[in-house]
Amino acid sequence: MLFNSLEFLIFFPVVTLVYFLAPTLRVRNILLLIASYYFYMQYKPEYGLLMLFSSFVNWYAGLRIANAKSKGGKRLWVAISSLSTLGVLFFFKYFNFFNVNVSRLLSFFDISYQPLSINVLLPIGISFYTFQALSYSIDVYRGALGAERDFFDFALYVSFFPQLVAGPIERSTNLLHQFKIYHEFDAKGAALGLRLMVWGFFKKIVVADRLAVIVDTVYNNPSGYNGVYYIIATVAFAFQIYCDFSGYSDIAIGSARIMGVELMRNFERPYFSKSITEFWRRWHISLSTWFRDYLYFPLGGNRKGYFRTLLNLFIVFLVSGLWHGASWTFVIWGALNGAAIVIEKILGIGKNAGKELYVKQKALENRQRPVLLRLAKAIAGIIPMLLTFAFTCFTWVFFRARNLGEAFYMLPRFLQGFDTFNPQELFSTRIILGLDYWEFFTAIGAVILLICVELLQGVASPGRILSRMPSPVRIAIYAFSLSLVIWFAWTETQTFIYFAF
Amino acid sequence: MARKRKEPNKTKEIAVFLAKGLIVLILALLPGVLVMLKFDPYLFLGTQPKPYLYIHNERYQIPGMARHEDYNLAVLGTSMIENFSDSYLSEKFNARALRLPINASYITEQIKVLDIVKKYKDVNTILWAIDYRTVDINFGDVYEKNVTFPDYMYDENPINDWRYIINHNNFYLALKQYQMRKTGINPFDYFFTDREVLNTWTWRGTNRSLIIQDYKDIYEGKKDLYDKINALPVEVAKKTIDKSLIEAIERYPDTEFKLFFAPKSILWFKLLDQRGVLEKKLDVLTYVVDRASNYPNVEIYNFQNVFELTENLDLYLDVTHFNKTGNYFMADAMAEKRLLTDPDSFRKDCAELISRVRSKEINRLAEESLK
Numbered sequence: 001m002l003f004n005s006l007e008f009l010i011f012f013p014v015v016t017l018v019y020f021l022a023p024t025l026r027v028r029n030i031l032l033l034i035a036s037y038y039f040y041m042q043y044k045p046e047y048g049l050l051m052l053f054s055s056f057v058n059w060y061a062g063l064r065i066a067n068a069k070s071k072g073g074k075r076l077w078v079a080i081s082s083l084s085t086l087g088v089l090f091f092f093k094y095f096n097f098f099n100v101n102v103s104r105l106l107s108f109f110d111i112s113y114q115p116l117s118i119n120v121l122l123p124i125g126i127s128f129y130t131f132q133a134l135s136y137s138i139d140v141y142r143g144a145l146g147a148e149r150d151f152f153d154f155a156l157y158v159s160f161f162p163q164l165v166a167g168p169i170e171r172s173t174n175l176l177h178q179f180k181i182y183h184e185f186d187a188k189g190a191a192l193g194l195r196l197m198v199w200g201f202f203k204k205i206v207v208a209d210r211l212a213v214i215v216d217t218v219y220n221n222p223s224g225y226n227g228v229y230y231i232i233a234t235v236a237f238a239f240q241i242y243c244d245f246s247g248y249s250d251i252a253i254g255s256a257r258i259m260g261v262e263l264m265r266n267f268e269r270p271y272f273s274k275s276i277t278e279f280w281r282r283w284h285i286s287l288s289t290w291f292r293d294y295l296y297f298p299l300g301g302n303r304k305g306y307f308r309t310l311l312n313l314f315i316v317f318l319v320s321g322l323w324h325g326a327s328w329t330f331v332i333w334g335a336l337n338g339a340a341i342v343i344e345k346i347l348g349i350g351k352n353a354g355k356e357l358y359v360k361q362k363a364l365e366n367r368q369r370p371v372l373l374r375l376a377k378a379i380a381g382i383i384p385m386l387l388t389f390a391f392t393c394f395t396w397v398f399f400r401a402r403n404l405g406e407a408f409y410m411l412p413r414f415l416q417g418f419d420t421f422n423p424q425e426l427f428s429t430r431i432i433l434g435l436d437y438w439e440f441f442t443a444i445g446a447v448i449l450l451i452c453v454e455l456l457q458g459v460a461s462p463g464r465i466l467s468r469m470p471s472p473v474r475i476a477i478y479a480f481s482l483s484l485v486i487w488f489a490w491t492e493t494q495t496f497i498y499f500a501f
Numbered sequence: 502m503a504r505k506r507k508e509p510n511k512t513k514e515i516a517v518f519l520a521k522g523l524i525v526l527i528l529a530l531l532p533g534v535l536v537m538l539k540f541d542p543y544l545f546l547g548t549q550p551k552p553y554l555y556i557h558n559e560r561y562q563i564p565g566m567a568r569h570e571d572y573n574l575a576v577l578g579t580s581m582i583e584n585f586s587d588s589y590l591s592e593k594f595n596a597r598a599l600r601l602p603i604n605a606s607y608i609t610e611q612i613k614v615l616d617i618v619k620k621y622k623d624v625n626t627i628l629w630a631i632d633y634r635t636v637d638i639n640f641g642d643v644y645e646k647n648v649t650f651p652d653y654m655y656d657e658n659p660i661n662d663w664r665y666i667i668n669h670n671n672f673y674l675a676l677k678q679y680q681m682r683k684t685g686i687n688p689f690d691y692f693f694t695d696r697e698v699l700n701t702w703t704w705r706g707t708n709r710s711l712i713i714q715d716y717k718d719i720y721e722g723k724k725d726l727y728d729k730i731n732a733l734p735v736e737v738a739k740k741t742i743d744k745s746l747i748e749a750i751e752r753y754p755d756t757e758f759k760l761f762f763a764p765k766s767i768l769w770f771k772l773l774d775q776r777g778v779l780e781k782k783l784d785v786l787t788y789v790v791d792r793a794s795n796y797p798n799v800e801i802y803n804f805q806n807v808f809e810l811t812e813n814l815d816l817y818l819d820v821t822h823f824n825k826t827g828n829y830f831m832a833d834a835m836a837e838k839r840l841l842t843d844p845d846s847f848r849k850d851c852a853e854l855i856s857r858v859r860s861k862e863i864n865r866l867a868e869e870s871l872k
Contacts (some may be wrong), residue, residue, distance in 0.1 A: 023562030185511065187518040194522070430689035437689070438673050475521060487533040491669045 001042040003251045004205050011039065012255060015161075020258055025182045029156050034104040034260075036161040040125075047123040050088060051159055056132040057084045059154040062140040066147035074141055081137040089130045090121055097326035125165030127323055131290055133158045136172040138294055146172050153179050159260070162252040166245065168266040168286035175263070183260025192463060193257030195478070199453075200250030201485045203243035207450060209490035210435060211240035217434035222263055222410050226417025230410050232433065234393045237400045239447050242271065245284070269393070269454045274384035275350030276340040279392060289325070291316045312344060314338040324399070329407060333398040340391060442488055530667065538831045542674035544569050545654060545665050554692040555699045559603045560610075562699075567617040570696075572599035575618045578605040578630030581763040581821075583700045585628075585828045593836035596626060602700055607644045608635045608745045613655040618751055618811055620657070626757045626836065631746070631789055633782040637733055638849040641739045707817050707824040713870040715819035716768040720871060723760050738785045742792060750796050752789055759835050760793055761802035762786060764772045764810040764827050769820040770858045771867050779858065783851040790847040803842040806850045808857065812866075 001007050008112045015035045022028035041048040061081030068074045090098075099115035106113045136157070140147050146155040157176045163169075218225050218233035225233075249266035256263045266286050273279035280288050302309040314335075321334015344350050369377075401407035424431060432440040456462060466474050541549040542556060544565030556562050574596035576582045584601045590598035592632065601614050611629070618624050643650045651662035665671060681687055693699040718724040750758055773779040793799045810816060810830060816823050834840045857863060868871070 185515055187514050190518060397585075404600075430691075436673075438677065475525055476528070478525045482525060482529035483532060486529055486667065487669060487672050489669050 001039050002246065004201065004209075007042070011035075016258055020185050025180070028182070029153070029179055030152055032161075033152055033159065036156065037165060039161040040159060040164055044121065044125045046279060047126075050092075050126070051121055051129055052155070054088060054130055054133045055155040055158040056083050056151070057081055058137045058158070059148060059151050061137045062147040063138045063149070063349060065137065078141040082134060085130050085134045085137075092120060092126055094322075094326045095101055126233045128167050128169055128305065129158050129164060131169050131287075132171075134292060135169075135294060136176070139172055145176070148172070148176060160256070162256040162261075163249075163263055164186055166248045166252070167253065167284075168249055168264050169290050170263060170286070175261070178261050181260075186260060190258045191262060193254040193259075195463070195466075195481075196250045196254030196257065198254075198478075198481050198485055200247040200252075200254060201489070202446070202481070203247030203250065203450065205247075205489040206485060207443065207446045208243035208247060210242045210439055210446070211243070212238040213434040214324075214440075214443070215240055215400065219402065219406075222401075222406050226420075227414045228417045228421040229433070230344060230397075230414050234400070236398055236443075237396050238389070238393050239270070239450070241399070242267070242395065244420040269457060270349065271389055272454065272458060273350075273388050274381055275388055276391060277344045277350030278396055279388055280341065285322065291320055295319060310342045313341050313345060328404050329398045329401055330409075332404070333395050336395045439490070446488070454472075527865060533672050534666055536675045536850055537668075537672060540675035540678045541565075542678055543654075543665070544672055545662075550682070551677075552694060552711070553696075554681065555696060556692060557700060559700055560606075560648060561651055561654065563601050563603055563614055564617055566599065567601055567614055568621045570599050572597045572622060573600040573624050574626040574628070575615075575622075575624050576600045576602070576628040576630075577614055577618075578602055578628075578636060578763075579606055579632055579850075580702075581630040581632060581765075582628070582828075584703060584823075584825045585832065588823070589829065590628070590832055594626065595834050600700065602759070604700075605644050605646075606635065607638050607642055608639070608741065608799045609641055609643050610650060610655075611635065612749050615749055615753075616653050617655065617657075619756070624756065626759065626813060628759045628761065630763050631760050631786070632763070633785055635783060636742050636746070636789070637738045638741055639733065639737060640744045652791075701825075702818070702822075704823055705818055707815065707822075709814040709817075712766060712768060712814050712817040712819055715771065716870050719772055719820065720775070726776060732778070735781055735784055735788075739788050742785070742789055746789065747792050750793060750799055754796075754798055756798060758793075758796075758799045759802065760789070760799060761831060761835065763831070764804040764807050765822060766814065766823070767808070767822045767829060767858065767863055768816045768867065768870065770805075770811075771821060771855060771863060774858050775867075776857070779855065783854070787844070787847060787851060791844050792841060794843050800835075800838070801842050801847075802831070802840050803850050803864070804831055804834070804840060804849060806854055806857075807840070 015032070018031055018035075019028055022031055037048050037051075039052060058081050061077045064077040065074045065081075068077060088267065096117050099117065099231070103113045103115035136148075136154070139145050148157070153176065156179055157170075157172060160170075160175065207447060208410075214236045215233050218229050222230070246267040253263045253266070264286055266284060268282040268285065270279050270282040273282055296312055297313040299315060300308055301312060304312075315338075316336025317334045318331065319334070321330045321332070321337070323335070324330045397410060398404075398407050401410065427437070430437055435443065453462070469477070538546065538548055539550075541547070542554075543558075543561045544553060544555075544856075547565070547567075547569040555566075555685055574590065574594055576585055576590065576598065581602075582600055583604065585598075585600050587598045587600055590596070590600075599697055600799070601618070603610050603614065608631075612676065643652075651664075653664045655832060677688065681692055687694075715724070719726045720807060770779060773782055793801055804810070804827075807830065810823065816826050818824070
């Protein structure tokens, strides 16, 4: 079931109502579990069994790890849960990719090998829930939390519908215990949740889905366009993927918040980053921190010397690329980001940027400075911000291109076509890059609004500003925001990009 | 896992929250709804100010026109009826005529239009282009290969009308209409102020080279002849005819139905013959004639055998679409009750058509077209 579907607009209020009417916590959690499986099984019912399998394996492994007397026994069970969980992921997501590449490698050595191929649809959200389930077993192994005895609560932790198919990838230490609390209805929390949902819907159905048309028009026919259009489409994709994914996260966090459950933050205005290092502290935070905790640290983190630290960082990004998809385009995308992080590490760029305490301290220091100095500093900050955005866009070419061939076809041509480009001609047609002219300018207006709101978020919390306003003004602002979503929504329902990962 | 009891002020908190939520929702919907009620872009609600601004989007535009235009003669069918002139038909039939075409539609959609026409207007004459492909369907099928059929505009269920009113695309059309009414500028010829030219395609021009190229492309497999044609057993088509067309005729005994088979080009029939479906097509149409001619309120006209039209390739845009000459001819013929057919004469016409399609002249024409 898609968040941006009519079904969800019925499903969510009904589930929320039943949730708050449920007399006991036990009943509530079981209802929520049923609702979550119903939500997931709308895509393909049989894949619900796969999720059940991952849930059971990790739950059982958690119990065995907790009960194991020896370190060896614990290791054995964490290995079993990791291999079986990642095995499922490998089978559905990487089996064909692996086989084709093994075949290519062997043919290089003149060894003939007919690659095996399985024809199955990738279960939606498999990378998300397997990582979530896996983190639990590892946390139990590490002693970060005790084993969960109740299978239903654990299955709910894995399948909790708001964040099931595209995150945020939650940690058992944050989410599991919240299912042990009977959350009373909280009007403030619900208002916050609804606000986040509206903002998420705005990003998804007003911005991202419109930009998708522009992006698809160019990226699905690269030979039909030149560099100017590649730049337009790539910048559009940068906003599309951000709004698509962070929009999903906002809806997820908001809908969970209405039910009293707090999910982790997943995006922190990433395009305002002044370095790639900072960008990755603000983009898909739940995945970045997952890789930090469950891959970077086990690899040795920064404890095994300078060069090993750089190598570990690079490996993490390479794997992160592969996590996004079984294709060399994603691997290269990951490698480019990894290389940028390594270079920044060597040059000492972005060391603390994006870290919460550092940001707060800097903000405090900033307030002590004269206004002119603050302004000059802000203007100077635009250059690294733009450079970071440009590099991010460059990497998005690999992320979005349909294959490596097309990415390499487009890249050398990015600076071509400026001499013949006539903006007046482009904007004087009824259909501009696949969008009706009104829709095109709506997309531009929506992106500008998005940037303005995020600029505001950088200065002050919109929640705090709203809470200080008189109720009628607040209601008017909410109504205006909701009306933007209702009346400016792109109505051709598109799935979320990250569902594919 | 203790059971919790809701405190009394909790109930109040929920009630206030829901009330505020409702106010927000109403305020959010209100401006758009008012815009929609004011401008009603597809004329669906009947609130659009006059003069009407039409949109070339037949599946959406037709139900509103059928409800709110002033007419007593309706023309139903596919693109075969798009080039009729309402004023010419009105003059010829001494009536107020309205074309209600839905391009590429099946008979299912056309009957939905007929039901609206009969429900809202005192229409006593229906001109109805019956096309083989519109009945070669399973009963109830709707043509949706490239388009979505907006069922909610045809279903006469007011509850579903919210899908028209709370609809971003329609809202934008309303704003565009406002822009045009205010500035007088018709952006990119979006709107049609003259109903006579709405849904016509005469501006595209017709000539021999266009139809020959089309024939060649289909023959060589570059275009698909069967794009909009099913290949169901004849019995399925017959069942569909009974349950749709014949039942509609029976449902409205006070209405005069003038069914007609449009003059598609001879190259179209040639292609059907080359694919081995010409006889099946004619069998299906023969069944229409056999069944429909039993009713006193039905007249059937056959223009397939008007060879001075079907072999004059300059009149065609492609193998099936003829220009206004064909429509004027049909209007004249039906007004004067010429080319009426019945089961016997239609069978003769079919035999003559098959013979003509397989004649030396047409074979030569087909061969030359492929050069």
